Amino acid sequence: MDAEFWWRLDLSSPIVDIRRMAAVQMLLEPPPSSAAAELAEIVAREDDAETKAMLRQILDGYKGPPADARPAEAVPTDSVGPWAGWSGSPAQRLEWLGRLTPEKRKELAGHAPDQLAKERHPLVASALIRIFGRSWPEDRLEALLGYASVDSPPVCLAALETLRQRKHELLLPVLPGLLTSANPRIRGAAVRALIEVDREEALAHLEALLLDADPARRLEGLRCCFHTPFEDVMQLLLKAMAIETDARRLAAYGMLFEINPSLEAPFRLYELSERASAENAEVLRRLVAATCRTIGNTLLNPADFQKYRERLQEWIDRRAAAVLAQDIVARAADGRGTDHELTEMIELARKRPVLWNALQELATLPMPPAARALFLKTVGGGASVSVQRPSPVRSAATSEGPAPAGGKTEAENAAPIDHPVVEKARKPSDLLETLALLSPDDKNAANREIVSILSTINESPAPLVAAAFRAAVRCSIDNQAPSARHALNGSDPVVVSAAVEYLGKFAPDDIEPLLGRFLASTEPRIKSAAVRVLQRSDPLQAVSALKTMLRSKHIEHQKLGIACLVHVEFSLVRDALAELLETNPPGDLLETGLCLFQMNPDPEGVYRLYLLEKRLPAEAAGNIRRARREMMTFLAGSGRLSPDLGKIENELLERAERESKKRAAVPPAYAFKVLQKSLPSSGPVRHAEYSETARKTTISVAVILAVAVFAALAWNVVTGPGDEAASPTASRTALPGLGGRLQIRQVDGWVREERSAADEFKIESETGEVFRVPCRDYDPVPALGARFKGALILMRKNDDGSWFARRAAAAGLR
Amino acid sequence: MPGLTLTIENKPNCIIVRLDGYLEGETGQQLQQLLEGLLCRGTRGLVLDFAKCTGINSLGVSCLLEIVIRIVEDFGGKLVLVGLNELQRRVMVLSGIIPMAISAPNIDEACRVAGGVDGGLGGDR
Numbered sequence: 001m002d003a004e005f006w007w008r009l010d011l012s013s014p015i016v017d018i019r020r021m022a023a024v025q026m027l028l029e030p031p032p033s034s035a036a037a038e039l040a041e042i043v044a045r046e047d048d049a050e051t052k053a054m055l056r057q058i059l060d061g062y063k064g065p066p067a068d069a070r071p072a073e074a075v076p077t078d079s080v081g082p083w084a085g086w087s088g089s090p091a092q093r094l095e096w097l098g099r100l101t102p103e104k105r106k107e108l109a110g111h112a113p114d115q116l117a118k119e120r121h122p123l124v125a126s127a128l129i130r131i132f133g134r135s136w137p138e139d140r141l142e143a144l145l146g147y148a149s150v151d152s153p154p155v156c157l158a159a160l161e162t163l164r165q166r167k168h169e170l171l172l173p174v175l176p177g178l179l180t181s182a183n184p185r186i187r188g189a190a191v192r193a194l195i196e197v198d199r200e201e202a203l204a205h206l207e208a209l210l211l212d213a214d215p216a217r218r219l220e221g222l223r224c225c226f227h228t229p230f231e232d233v234m235q236l237l238l239k240a241m242a243i244e245t246d247a248r249r250l251a252a253y254g255m256l257f258e259i260n261p262s263l264e265a266p267f268r269l270y271e272l273s274e275r276a277s278a279e280n281a282e283v284l285r286r287l288v289a290a291t292c293r294t295i296g297n298t299l300l301n302p303a304d305f306q307k308y309r310e311r312l313q314e315w316i317d318r319r320a321a322a323v324l325a326q327d328i329v330a331r332a333a334d335g336r337g338t339d340h341e342l343t344e345m346i347e348l349a350r351k352r353p354v355l356w357n358a359l360q361e362l363a364t365l366p367m368p369p370a371a372r373a374l375f376l377k378t379v380g381g382g383a384s385v386s387v388q389r390p391s392p393v394r395s396a397a398t399s400e401g402p403a404p405a406g407g408k409t410e411a412e413n414a415a416p417i418d419h420p421v422v423e424k425a426r427k428p429s430d431l432l433e434t435l436a437l438l439s440p441d442d443k444n445a446a447n448r449e450i451v452s453i454l455s456t457i458n459e460s461p462a463p464l465v466a467a468a469f470r471a472a473v474r475c476s477i478d479n480q481a482p483s484a485r486h487a488l489n490g491s492d493p494v495v496v497s498a499a500v501e502y503l504g505k506f507a508p509d510d511i512e513p514l515l516g517r518f519l520a521s522t523e524p525r526i527k528s529a530a531v532r533v534l535q536r537s538d539p540l541q542a543v544s545a546l547k548t549m550l551r552s553k554h555i556e557h558q559k560l561g562i563a564c565l566v567h568v569e570f571s572l573v574r575d576a577l578a579e580l581l582e583t584n585p586p587g588d589l590l591e592t593g594l595c596l597f598q599m600n601p602d603p604e605g606v607y608r609l610y611l612l613e614k615r616l617p618a619e620a621a622g623n624i625r626r627a628r629r630e631m632m633t634f635l636a637g638s639g640r641l642s643p644d645l646g647k648i649e650n651e652l653l654e655r656a657e658r659e660s661k662k663r664a665a666v667p668p669a670y671a672f673k674v675l676q677k678s679l680p681s682s683g684p685v686r687h688a689e690y691s692e693t694a695r696k697t698t699i700s701v702a703v704i705l706a707v708a709v710f711a712a713l714a715w716n717v718v719t720g721p722g723d724e725a726a727s728p729t730a731s732r733t734a735l736p737g738l739g740g741r742l743q744i745r746q747v748d749g750w751v752r753e754e755r756s757a758a759d760e761f762k763i764e765s766e767t768g769e770v771f772r773v774p775c776r777d778y779d780p781v782p783a784l785g786a787r788f789k790g791a792l793i794l795m796r797k798n799d800d801g802s803w804f805a806r807r808a809a810a811a812g813l814r
Numbered sequence: 815m816p817g818l819t820l821t822i823e824n825k826p827n828c829i830i831v832r833l834d835g836y837l838e839g840e841t842g843q844q845l846q847q848l849l850e851g852l853l854c855r856g857t858r859g860l861v862l863d864f865a866k867c868t869g870i871n872s873l874g875v876s877c878l879l880e881i882v883i884r885i886v887e888d889f890g891g892k893l894v895l896v897g898l899n900e901l902q903r904r905v906m907v908l909s910g911i912i913p914m915a916i917s918a919p920n921i922d923e924a925c926r927v928a929g930g931v932d933g934g935l936g937g938d939r
Contacts (some may be wrong), residue, residue: 098890099890100890101890102853102888102889102890131886131887131888134888168918222908223817223908223909223910225872226875226876226879226909227873227879228871228872228873229839229872230871230872231875233872252908255904255905255908256872257869258901259869259871259872259874259875259901259905260871260872261869261871290901294869296870297868297869298836298869300867326848485825748913768918768919
């Protein structure tokens with residue numbers, strides 16, 4: 001490879017970080033002017049604005065006067081005295097700066113502002129600010145303000161950090177612009193600066209970062225959390241975790257819980273695990289255990305820790321009761337009512353005394369009449385709901401299923417089965433029960449039953465078809481996508497919703513483009529199924545869709561929205577629900593909403609109920625007060641709220657007054673409320689555009705990951721946590737389009753073996769990891785013992801623990 | 815909450831600071847002050863031994879980040895971390911402390927790296 005033109009390969013990489021890194025390097029060591037034409041062609045096809053800007057700067061350099069007269073390359077005029085040596089190329093000036101001793105830096109700090117004023121090279125300017133920042137003359141700090149608003153991220157970040165540390169109040173005029181920057185690093189740094197000025201507003205901005213659809217911004221938010229007391233950010237982190245679909249990123253959030261002992265954390269993490277996918281739930285349950293260990297090691301003595309664990313276990317049982325209760329309320333709201341699955345769950349609950357008692361307590365909560373009736377039918381009044389579990393296969397005909405209080409079962413209302421596959425001897429109710437009782441262990445039998453029903457889908461009764469799809473989901477029978485796609489066009493909401501759920505699990509690409517249609521359905525079951533599917537694939541969009549429903553002016557839409565709230569993390573929709581309840585909706589809605597609050601008890605919910613109480617008429621306020629006090633007692637009993645309830649009441653009042661005053665005042669220019677609409681948009685897309693979104697996914701994933709890597713490179717950190725994230729070297733990412741697990745790593749280390757028998761050279765990173773790279777990727781191959789810095793693609797792990805890696809720009813990624 | 819005890823051991827080319835206990839915001843500032851003093855007295859190679867550090871919380875990490883920037887960027891020194899458990903190492907990586915600070919597998923290697931043993935520049939560029 002032509003050593004002068006090493007950048008050709010890097011600038012043609014599809015990975016934006018590699019192109020950016022090349023551009024940064026080229027800014028420091030511009031290629032000869034003979035490369036100008038080729039570079040211009042590259043600039044013309046470059047689609048990354050940051051890379052393009054840097055390359056244009058290099059091209060501009062060729063057009064201007066000779067290098068030694070250009071401001072961008074300005075050699076300091078003070079070539080004698082203390083700044084002697086401050087000369088040559090940007091790279092040489094950077095090297096000179098790096099060699100300054102602390103004493104010399106102090107000595108030169110007085111002149112640094114003048115040198116900065118003359119410096120036009122962004123990387124050298126940024127280094128000047130960073131190196132002299134702590135000793136920057138006090139009376140000239142204001143001059144840095146202009147640099148905090150420049151387009152160059154390195155300069156902007158250096159000035160911003162220096163001012164944050166030295167005189168943060170100077171930053172006030174530029175903070176609004178920085179807080180709405182499209183660059184996640186600048187936005188993150190601005191949030192950190194705002195913490196020094198206005199913690200409450202900073203947390204509002206931090207929440208927006210953590211809940212952004214762009215993982216690079218979420219990562220930046222996560223980093224900000226390290227600089228803020230954990231108790232201030234724990235709730236925000238939990239919300240971020242609730243919308244996280246990537247288990248490795250979830251584990252990264254989890255690290256903050258592992259290192260910050262909090263008595264509240266295990267409770268909340270367990271709650272999150274209830275709605276998470278199987279993979280995420282596993283991560284969260286491990287986190288619950290890890291946070292408990294941290295608590296045991298740091299906060300509590302062994303005896304108290306034992307009591308704490310017992311309380312947690314009891315709470316988990318009570319929580320399971322709340323989830324079951326929510327399901328019953330949702331079933332009443334969306335018309336599913338009771339079925340064999342619910343009966344099974346009730347039967348299991350009956351065997352756990354704490355859970356069962358809690359369920360009976362929950363049955364006394366205020367709730368709409370339909371929900372109360374269903375509760376009474378399934379849980380209350382000592383009604384027997386026991387069922388003997390029959391063999392899941394053909395013996396089901398002998399079992400006695402529960403008799404629904406409504407009279408006939410769904411299947412008994414259905415058309416008779418007259419196709420040959422389903423035996424005439426088996427009643428529809430028997431078949432239904434057989435399907436309902438199939439478990440994942442019965443996969444072969446399930447497959448037989450399900451195939452036999454769905455192969456004649458047009459002739460089978462709708463309830464049976466729906467039950468077959470549901471059983472297929474439960475038993476992981478994944479070969480029925482064609483039938484499910486066919487079923488989507490049917491008119492029976494029970495069948496359509498079951499087909500939506502089925503495709504959501506086994507063929508998400510088929511259903512996602514159509515979700516908008518099903519979310520807009522006025523059939524509660526269909527809407528509910530669509531929300532559940534969306535919640536699994538994109539929780540942020542699910543929350544957004546639900547908020548839209550709650551804010552609808554039509555009461556029916558609001559009702560449907562409330563019925564679906566149980567499918568998402570409650571803290572994400574709590575405020576939207578409270579806003580709806582503040583309008584004093586009809587009794588049913590208010591009761592259902594209140595019921596949801598009580599089933600998700602937490603200190604923030606107490607405050608929202610307190611506000612509601614103040615804003616609603618006396619009768620509704622009385623109900624809310626009762627509910628709030630019960631919640632406070634429960635939270636105090638589980639150690640999540642001070643037992644001094646009088647003190648809590650005072651705190652609620654103080655907070656309400658404080659917030660009221662704040663609302664009445666003119667918000668500062670940096671306030672989240674003011675800037676909300678100016679924030680870079682990467683929020684949820686509308687569902688009408690869903691198919692377009694799906695088409696763009698491949699491209700955007702690559703771009704997002706690339707941005708994440710760039711941020712990580714700049715910070716020299718790992719973007720994707722998890723086992724591999726534990727590795728100490730610098731940045732990496734997964735490239736889904738390339739086998740799903742390829743990673744890029746910025747490696748700093750040394751060459752330990754020049755050329756092996758396999759024609760590879762060996763690099764040992766600063767942190768001890770070993771990489772073997774084909775010699776053909778580098779020309780020349782770095783010398784033995786030489787320092788190595790480079791971006792590598794990790795191809796595979798060798799038996800000896802080393803990585804076989806390729807130079808990123810040469811690894812077939814062009 | 816347990817506190818943090820800091821002990822210092824002088825080595826020919828570096829100083830080892832051993833952390834025994836829990837590193838959080840307050841104890842992090844103690845560590846910051848201690849290291850600041852060492853830097854002002856001319857120390858440039860520092861090893862932090864976490865073998866007996868029972869835990870680090872967010873604000874401890876934040877202090878450590880300030881420390882590493884101070885050592886590496888302001889003083890041109892080297893900070894080597896040793897004795898990290900798996901969780902601590904992951905946190906250091908996530909927060910960006912590693913690889914500004916270098917993680918070493920044992921004290922000998924940590925002292926070797928902190929003492930300035932290094933190679934020439936080569937590699938990708």
